[in-house]
Amino acid sequence: MSAVPSAHVSIVMSPTAVAARTDWWAHAPCAGADPDWWSESRDGWNRAIRHCIVCPVRRQCLEDAIASGDVGVIRGATWFACGRGREMTSLICARCEARTVQFSRKTISRYCLPCTWAERTRQAP
Incomplete structure (x- = not known):
């Protein structure tokens, strides 16, 4: 996986959409x-994801990111x-x-470290 270029999408939101997002x-x-x-630097991802895991509005944030067309960011505990x-x-x-899943500068796993080890142990002959 190559480095992801920074890209930010500007969307003009209606007053109703702005009020809904503010809520x-x-x-x-x-x-x-x-x-x-x-x-996309990934340096602060652990802190960001720790916020997302316990966030009471994670679903709304994810839906907003999808609707807004966000790229190059983490929103709703998801990398866009x-x-x-x-x-x-x-x-x-x-x-x-x-x-949090395991990740490096080049890869993102689907599992956290304890679950990765549990899966490997389960599959071992």
Whole structure:
């Protein structure tokens, strides 16, 4: 996987859409946090995802990101990559749904470390 170029989409929102977003956004634990946490650099992903895992408005954030066409950011505990089309990758373990997936500069796993080890142990002969 190559580095993802930074891209931000500007959308003109209706006053009703802005008001609806403001209502849920005020309850997000990340509101007012450093936006670089959610960028393609991956340096702040652990902090960002820890906010997302416990976020009471994670679903609304994810829906807003999809509707807004966001790319190159984390929203709703999901990485919105740009490349061949728009790819979305969950950053919460697909097995336990309680911990951050493993990731590096080049790859993103579907599982957290404990679930990865449990899966490997289960498959061992």
